[in-house]
Amino acid sequence: MHHFSYTGSNLHCESVDLAAVAQLYGTPTYVYSAATMADNYNRIINGLGDLDVHVCYAVKANSSIAVLRHFANLGAGFDLVSGGELRRVLAAGAGLTHSVFAGVGKSEAEIRLALESGIRAFHVESEPELIRINHVAGKLGVKAAISFRINPDVDALTHAKTNTGKADNKFGIPIAQAAAAYAAAAEYPNIAIRGVQMHIGSQLTSIAPFVEATEKLAALAEELKARHDIEYISVGGGIGIVYQDALESGASKWWDDQPEATRPITPESYGAALAPILKPLGLKVLVEPGRFMVGNAGVLLAQVEYLKRGQGKNFLILDAGMNDLMRPAMYDSYHQVVPLRRNTSRPAITADIVGPICETGDCFAKDRDIQQLGEGEHVAFMSAGAYGYTMASRYNSRCMPAEVLVHGATFDLINARETFDNMIAGENIPAFLK
């Protein structure tokens, strides 16, 4: 259940009129609902209720420091993939006792920072990485806790760019080599084995790949338990969310109407399918959801610059571009676009919804039916809370957008819009050019 709906003709987030946010802070601006994030966290916990479960929220989905603080307050740990994410979690005032560090290219500096900050475990993706972690831990005089990320060679049946658990993906140790990798790890003096981990892909809309991969990982964990100190099994993230008609889909009815292949997984169906496989292991269970926790908890507000009437084509030109919300350009992703002020007496138009960037790919939607809108009016991109701001860039020398967090009837600016001065600061002209 998300907390975005029309009250009268105005789109609200919780009890806040989003037009008021756009008015006060301008656009493009991301707006997040604290209540939706809390609901999502609780649904994951309850969905897996039967297990000794800990949520490691995948920071890459939305790394705003206020959002991290919110999840830390709810009891979550974090799934990190860089020193930058680690520093943001510390800046949020959270410890790393329940946090894990993933990624195929951990640098020596990142490993050192994670060890010094008390990371719970590294999720190791190759033998050279293990050697490096052992080396850095030795220099610091500590033992590094590790789990291997296992590549189970399962097709997640998602977009080719978000499949991560097939043999030809760069991620993880092939499952056939796992037992040998653990045996080798046990010989390193500065390494302590803690568990097994996988992550097969993102935006999964079918439960079957989760089940297949979890069965493979659970069998491996069972085998390893006899020889190693296996404390937990981490099943990664990947739970898909609703993008199509997101605004009407607060209730579960929408999911039930969908054909099996496109029906997003619910935490309840996910828990019901995985718990019987995981429970007999008697291990702690980690989950690393990113998108599910924040995706439907955020929107991107944008303003109409122009309605351009082209040759047999309308273009609704916004002040948000692909640099602000990259998903449509990168994955052809669908985001519902709705007016902040709904006016049913207005005619509908069919238009390409585009941004100001000098790229043909700067197109959010092709031939989309939308209420006619003019200069200065506002729209919201639904389901933009995950991989929105975190994938934004300054392309075309545009400033990073603002971020706002709604809590009931109040809202706070949690990240101010970048200024031109800020964007330029730090660069300099070398002497030979002066």
Ligand SMILES: Cc1ncc(COP(=O)(O)O)c(C=O)c1O
């Ligand atoms: C290791 C790991 N865990 C968790 C996630 C979060 O995935 P999602 O946002 O699909 O839940 C990712 C990103 O795909 C990941 O690489």
Ligand SMILES: N[C@@H](CCCC[NH3+])C(=O)O
């Ligand atoms: N960033 C992607 C998904 C990849 C998740 C990280 N491995 C998205 O916007 O949907």
